[in-house]
Amino acid sequence: MDSLRHYAGGIVACLCYVAYACAVQPLYQRPRPSVSVEMQVVLPRFVQVILAAGDRYLAANLAGFRTLVASTANMEPENFRIQALVQMDVAWFNPAHEDNYYLATALLPWNGQVGATQTILEAATRSRPFDWLPPFHYGFNLLHFLKQPAEGAEWARLASERSTDEMQALQLQQMAANWVAKGEDLGLAVRMHRAMADQTRHKAFAAFLEKRATRLENLLVLEKAVDTYRQRVGTFPVSLQQLLKENVLADLPIDPFGEGYGLDSNGRPTVIGRGGRVRGKE
């Protein structure tokens, strides 16, 4: 009896380990619920601050890391809406956060979240008086998405005032003048994407921006082809195939994101999503 008591601890440990071993194998064989990498949840701001031990800068970084690791490949509009909310939270915690306004500019307005992007860029413009990029992007969004070239030009002029490079300041002023004169400029959007790709050290993100630039270039090619078609035939084409039949284009460009191109109800080129959804000039 005494010897049993002497070894009781070891016996219990062995028996428990056998039970543990019996549970391990069947548990590992069971299917696991897949972890969604898209943005699905946003917490109230004060909860985020409390979770970051009361430190709003840490809350900004934690939310910022979430937006950086979220996969945008299969995001639905609802996911982008939540991503926009998270990025607006980051801008509230730390409006000067450079990565936040950079990512917001690269992702959000191209996926229907122009208002959120402008809020983030406005906060960055106020809190980063030394940085010319937030007012430039704010102005570009006014021009490209909101079709307000005159207001956009005002922000481009503010960007030129902040630029420390004399040549760059002159170019920005020239750009502002062009916006007022010509309105939308798809070529500028292409150049902006390439410049943003050059500015990041993340190769995968730079590749993403390069793909977007290629998509915009393709849309630019199609825009010009549609204009040529209209001059020749007198009407807008109903489908892109008509551009090939009329020999305006040798072949249709291939979308780098694996989606397709089509024409909207006004006969203008646009991106058609995998489900046939018209996605606009993303």
Next chain:
Amino acid sequence: MKQFFLSSWRAGFRGRSFYGVFFLGVALVGVAYLAASFSPRQPQTVALDVGFSGFRLALSLFAIVLVQDLVGREIDRRTVVLTLAYPAGRSTYVCGRYAGVLALVAAASIVLAMLLWIAVLAASPGYDQQFPVLMGWPYWIAVGGIWLDVAVVAAFTLWISTVSTVAVLPLALGIVFAIASRALGAVFDYISHGADGQEVLAARAGPILDVARWLVPDLSHLDWRIWPMYGTAPDPGAMALGVVLALSYAGVMVGLAVHAFSRREFS
């Protein structure tokens, strides 16, 4: 007072908690270094930002554990009775212990700040970010702000240690105070701007916060990290008021601690 200060200083280095929390601080500096790899445009700024957050967290824990070790535990074990047998006033004991804690926190601040300084400059080699961080005086002034913030947390924990009859209460309340005092500014900002349209929450929390700001200091005013991170110096008037707020609140807490400790009976 000098002998209590020196005994605190020596006891601080002898205690295991000193090294435990210090290694936590070193680990957090390591996390700051790794955090830089998440940033596409400003790796050094992110390393500095995360580093300051970890730095403040580690130092707050360090100060709370030190006060708990040097005052709370002595009272709990009644060894304080032997200490008070010296021909010195009780107020001298409390002030000496507090000065010792502040000196230990200052020493830890300098070492951790130097480590963070190296980690930030070493973060992301081969990439020159467009807006460099300022690692001269602005950096050390921001470190000073964190030290002052932790000094207030230590003063509060000291007061709780002198009135508490439960061993872990100073530790628990010290941590709650450190979080609440830091979050107060952000929460006040959130509620005063309408709480994202949650009118009921804003209406309920507004009056509570109005009372809370007279009892809990808003230590976010001592966070001057935007200066080294973005080169934008905080408003000098706001900085000075933040320092006055912190010093006066710490003075109130030390005064209350002396008052409570002087009247406490040790049976």
